Amino acid sequence: MSQDIQISWGVVNDIQRMCVNDGPGYRTTVFLKGCLLDCRWCHNPEGKRRFPEVIPYVSNCKVCGECLPACPTGALHMNGNGFPHVARALCSDCMQCAAACAHDALIVWGRVMSSSDVMVEVINDKPFYKTSGGGMTVSGGEPMSQPAFVAALMRAAKSDPDPNERVHTALDTCGHAAWADYEKVLEYVDMVLLDIKHMDPAAHKSYTGRDNALILSNARKMAARGLKMRLRVPVIPNVNDTEENFTATAKFAAELGEAVSGVDLLPYHPYAGGKYRAFGMDYEFPTGEGYDDSMLEPIINLFLDYVPEVTIGG
Numbered sequence: 001m002s003q004d005i006q007i008s009w010g011v012v013n014d015i016q017r018m019c020v021n022d023g024p025g026y027r028t029t030v031f032l033k034g035c036l037l038d039c040r041w042c043h044n045p046e047g048k049r050r051f052p053e054v055i056p057y058v059s060n061c062k063v064c065g066e067c068l069p070a071c072p073t074g075a076l077h078m079n080g081n082g083f084p085h086v087a088r089a090l091c092s093d094c095m096q097c098a099a100a101c102a103h104d105a106l107i108v109w110g111r112v113m114s115s116s117d118v119m120v121e122v123i124n125d126k127p128f129y130k131t132s133g134g135g136m137t138v139s140g141g142e143p144m145s146q147p148a149f150v151a152a153l154m155r156a157a158k159s160d161p162d163p164n165e166r167v168h169t170a171l172d173t174c175g176h177a178a179w180a181d182y183e184k185v186l187e188y189v190d191m192v193l194l195d196i197k198h199m200d201p202a203a204h205k206s207y208t209g210r211d212n213a214l215i216l217s218n219a220r221k222m223a224a225r226g227l228k229m230r231l232r233v234p235v236i237p238n239v240n241d242t243e244e245n246f247t248a249t250a251k252f253a254a255e256l257g258e259a260v261s262g263v264d265l266l267p268y269h270p271y272a273g274g275k276y277r278a279f280g281m282d283y284e285f286p287t288g289e290g291y292d293d294s295m296l297e298p299i300i301n302l303f304l305d306y307v308p309e310v311t312i313g314g
Contacts, residue, residue, distance in 0.1 A: 008115045010149030013047050013141060015121050018128065021264075021314035023170035023191055025134025028122045030153065032138065033110045034145030036176045038209035039197070041236055041285045043272040047141035052110035054091070054098050058083040058277070061105040070100035115152035122157065122167065135168025135190070144177035147185060154188035172232075175215035182218060191228045193264070193314070194219055198240045199248035207239055216252070223259035231256075231307075232314065234266045235291050235299065246299055250306035262309030265299060267291040 013031040022029045034050030035042075042048065046055055061083050068076055068084075075090035076097050084097075084106060098106040122136045129135050136157050143150045150171070157167040171185065172193040186192075196219070198204040201211040222229060231253050235241055253260050269290040276283035296312060303310045 008149045008152030009112060010115070010118075010146045010152075011050060011052060011110045012113045012118065013110055015118065017121075017125055019137065022137040022139060022172060023135065023193065023314075024168070025132030026125065026128040027134045027137050027170070028125055029137045029139050029172075030118055030122070032140050032143045032146050032149065035140060035142040035174075036145050036210075037142065037174050040207050041234075041239065041268060041272070043269070043275070044141070045272075045276060045281055046109040050141075050145055052093060052095070052108055052112065053088075054086055054093075054095060054106050055109050056084045056086065057105050057107055060103050062103050064103075067097040067101050067106055070096045072096065115149065115156055118153060119156045126165075126167065129167060133168070135170065137170040137172055137193070139172035139193075142174050142176070143171060144173055144181055144185070147177065147181035151184045151188070154185055158188045175218045176210055177214075177218070179218055179221060182222070186222070186225065186227060189227065191230070192222055193230050193232050194222070195232045195234070196249050196252065197234055197236075199245055199252065203240070203245075207236075219252075219256060223256040227259060228261060229256065229259045230262055230264055230314075231260055232264045232266055233303075234268060235296065236268045237290070241291075241299075243302070246302055250303045253303070254306040260307060262311065263303050263307050264311050264314040265296055265303075266313065267296060 011033040013033045016029045016031070019027045019029045031047065033047055033052070035048045038048070063082050065078070072094065073090045073092050075087045075092070076084055077087070079085040095108050098108050136153070138150050138153055154169050157169045160166050168190050169188060170191040170193055171189045174195045196215070197208060198212065201213060204210070204212040231249070233249055253263055267290050273283045293312060300310045
């Protein structure tokens with residue numbers, strides 16, 4: 001990585017190596033904190049807020065109370081079930097309660113990192129990228145909640161003077177960000193993984209908190225720019241799993257033309273409810289059965305009438 005690349009700082013939720021579902025080849029996926037939507041079925045509530053935070057894992061709590069005196073602002077108390085609860089309005093994010101807990105019942109999610117520190121981890125796996133056609137994917141949360149940081153990461157990945165040493169880059173995004181922010185990032189992006197959650201604007205707003213006008217507009221601009229794209233379509237029971245919606249989604253993919261190499265179906269799974277309970281958070285979305293591969297076959301065949309390739313899970 002070139003030494004003259006400007007350093008930026010951001011909040012990273014996790015960095016996972018050797019990922020195979022976030023773009024081509026073996027990839028290092030950098031998950032950033034913060035999201036621009038509020039999907040009711042969200043599988044990763046720890047990624048919603050943009051800042052580092054303490055999240056209770058009540059399943060690990062021994063109800064010893066050692067965490068309470070460690071909190072200097074009185075933000076921590078035991079709820080009606082006897083488990084720790086964080087009053088966010090009082091919390092100063094000092095993380096002293098997590099340090100005081102010996103049972104991993106208070107976990108800090110998110111860490112402030114520099115773009116150069118992130119890239120040190122990314123570059124470690126460059127030999128695997130070369131042999132597999134892989135690279136770095138920046139995901140979330142929603143990465144475009146931190147656009148300057150994303151731009152710095154993508155720039156750094158492309159900064160080597162030798163084109164053969166540059167890292168392939170992918171952006172996994174919901175599409176709901178200002179186009180001006182995307183323009184600062186896309187110059188350094190090889191592929192966009194774009195979520196299309198629902199084609200009906202009213203339903204999209206009901207289930208995510210925002211309509212889809214900006215998302216569809218940005219998708220068209222990305223395609224016109226000649227970016228390589230894959231559309232990622234969650235399959236959510238009783239939300240978007242109708243023939244009408246999937247047909248509209250497939251037609252939209254076809255409208256984007258050769259930019260779209262295929263569609264990745266992301267089946268809903270019922271496991272998020274356990275995560276919400278562990279965090280002591282309410283999960284309003286039903287935790288019923290998800291889709292298995294055989295149930296997805298008609299959906300796959302529908303999309304194959306419009307796009308060249310369909311995968312399950314990316």
